[in-house]
Amino acid sequence: MVPLPFSLPFAELEVGQHLYWNIGGFQIHGQVFLSSWLVIGALLALVVAGTRKLERDPRGVQNLLEFIWGYLRDLAREQIGEKAYRDWLPFIGTLFLFIFVSNWGGALVPWKLIHLPSGELGAPTADINTTIALALLVSLAYFYAGLSRKGFRYFEYYVEPTPIMLPFKIVEDFTKPLSLSFRLFGNILADELVVAVLAFLVPLVVPLPAMFLGLFTSAIQALIFATLAAYYIGEAVHEEQH
Amino acid sequence: MTSWLLLAAAGAPEGGLFDLDATLPLMAVQVVLLTFILNALFFRPVGKTVEERESYISTSRAEAKQQLAQTERLEADLRQQLREALQQAQAQIVAAEQEMDRLYRSALAAAQAEANGSREAARREIDTQRKLAEDTLNGEADRLGDLIVTRLLAAQ
Numbered sequence: 001m002v003p004l005p006f007s008l009p010f011a012e013l014e015v016g017q018h019l020y021w022n023i024g025g026f027q028i029h030g031q032v033f034l035s036s037w038l039v040i041g042a043l044l045a046l047v048v049a050g051t052r053k054l055e056r057d058p059r060g061v062q063n064l065l066e067f068i069w070g071y072l073r074d075l076a077r078e079q080i081g082e083k084a085y086r087d088w089l090p091f092i093g094t095l096f097l098f099i100f101v102s103n104w105g106g107a108l109v110p111w112k113l114i115h116l117p118s119g120e121l122g123a124p125t126a127d128i129n130t131t132i133a134l135a136l137l138v139s140l141a142y143f144y145a146g147l148s149r150k151g152f153r154y155f156e157y158y159v160e161p162t163p164i165m166l167p168f169k170i171v172e173d174f175t176k177p178l179s180l181s182f183r184l185f186g187n188i189l190a191d192e193l194v195v196a197v198l199a200f201l202v203p204l205v206v207p208l209p210a211m212f213l214g215l216f217t218s219a220i221q222a223l224i225f226a227t228l229a230a231y232y233i234g235e236a237v238h239e240e241q242h
Numbered sequence: 243m244t245s246w247l248l249l250a251a252a253g254a255p256e257g258g259l260f261d262l263d264a265t266l267p268l269m270a271v272q273v274v275l276l277t278f279i280l281n282a283l284f285f286r287p288v289g290k291t292v293e294e295r296e297s298y299i300s301t302s303r304a305e306a307k308q309q310l311a312q313t314e315r316l317e318a319d320l321r322q323q324l325r326e327a328l329q330q331a332q333a334q335i336v337a338a339e340q341e342m343d344r345l346y347r348s349a350l351a352a353a354q355a356e357a358n359g360s361r362e363a364a365r366r367e368i369d370t371q372r373k374l375a376e377d378t379l380n381g382e383a384d385r386l387g388d389l390i391v392t393r394l395l396a397a398q
Contacts, residue, residue, distance in 0.1 A: 016258045026264035036269065040276055047284040054291045056298065062291075069288045089289075090281035097280070098273060129265035137270055189259075 015193070019119040029127060031116055036124040038109070039101045072096060072226075079230035084149065084237045088230065091141055095134060096226035099125055103188055103218030107195075107211065123218075126188045128181070135181035138229040139173070146236030154236065176232060180225060187221045 019030035050061035058066055072093040076085040080092075106123020114121055124130045146154035158169040191214040198207035 016261070018261060023264070028263060028268060029261075029265045032265055032269070033272075036272065040272070043276070044279065044283070047280065051283060051287050054287055056291070056295050058291075062288075065284065065288050066292055069285065069292060073289070090285045091277050093285055094273065094277040094280050098276060124269075127265065128260050129262060130269050132262070133266045133270035134273060136266075137273060 017119040019116050029119070029129060031119045031121050032124050032127045032130060035105065035111070035121045036102065036130070039098065039105050039124060042105070043097055043101055068097070069093075075223075075227060076230050079227060080234040080237065084145070084234075085230075088141070088145065088233050091137075092226050092230045092233075095138070095229055096222050099134070099184065099225050100219060100222035102130075103222055104215065106188065106192060107214050107218055122192055123188050125184055125221075126192050128185050131181040131185040132177070134184070134225070135177035138180060138232060139177045141229070142232040142236040145233045149237045150239075157236070176228075180228060184221055184225055187217055191217050 018032075019034075021028050021030040021033075046061065047065065050065035054062060073085070073089055075096070076089045076092045079085075080088055102123045102125045106126060111121035125134075143154075146157065150156075158166050191210075194210050195207050195214055198210050
């Protein structure tokens with residue numbers, strides 16, 4: 001009988017353990033920041049490489065960047081509308097790119113090769129702090145979008161089409177960030193856990209389908225988050241036809 | 243390497259899945275910063291490039307359309323001119339043919355008239371000559387007759 005390969009380096013499970021840094025008396029999760037800096041660094045490297053020499057006849061990385069730009073513009077324009085989407089394209093696009101690269105980075109980069117004293121590196125979006133931060137930014141964004149575009153008429157949205165909707169709309173303001181953050185967090189963490197558990201049980205081949213599924217889920221989650229954020233902003237800036 | 247990672251790692255709290263702490267606001271600030279950086283480095287320049295290209299394409303298209311329309315107008319114009327030239331040439335050919343016909347006929351008529359004239363003159367000449375010859379012959383015959391008569395009478 002072959003004993004279970006417990007000695008393999010990647011077959012370990014750590015959930016809820018963090019690398020704590022203490023900055024000015026506040027605790028922060030160091031591993032989240034380390035991996036998010038890697039994500040941001042990768043994004044910036046791609047963007048800088050692709051926009052160093054922008055030409056009318058695109059070449060190399062510029063093609064990819066223009067494709068991404070067009071994709072994000074279509075997403076923002078479809079959800080927010082022709083009039084306001086330009087202001088919000090960078091925000092929506094950054095959300096999408098950050099979440100997408102985080103998710104895929106968490107799935108594709110062999111983080112286990114880097115040993116931390118505590119906790120482990122992974123997708124920054126698998127930490128509840130990150131997803132709540134993103135979701136709260138979305139809440140702030142749609143309040144700001146509505147208030148800056150319509151002023152206090154924004155609050156008419158709460159009593160339209162009928163004042164009966166008022167409590168539901170107020171509850172919605174709380175459920176939107178909650179669902180956004182937990183959906184992303186849950187999906188990414190669950191994906192990482194599934195892959196980790198499968199790799200723990202059978203280290204070879206068997207986790208591969210789960211890994212591919214994880215890549216798919218990761219992309220979908222980034223798209224869902226960005227689309228919903230754009231939809232909320234679009235809802236806030238939408239003008240009723242009077 | 244782990245020394246600097248542990249540098250700030252003070253007495254670690256117990257952790258957990260839903261461990262909310264200062265990571266949240268810092269991450270939010272980080273994402274907002276990333277938004278501004280990406281806006282400056284990515285969204286604005288790429289958007290500008292794409293929109294410039296789109297406007298370049300649309301103006302080029304409009305220009306090409308205009309040029310095409312102009313070309314078509316010129317072509318129609320030239321066709322019209324060609325048709326007119328053809329008609330003119332046709333008319334000129336017809337006129338030249340008529341002119342030639344007329345000239346031919348008049349030349350023919352003149353030649354015929356001249357031929358008739360000279361034939362008439364020749365005939366008249368022949369007539370006078372013949373008359374003259376007849377007169378001479380008659381005179382000669384009369385003289386010979388007279389001579390014969392006088393010789394015979396003289397011989398009796």
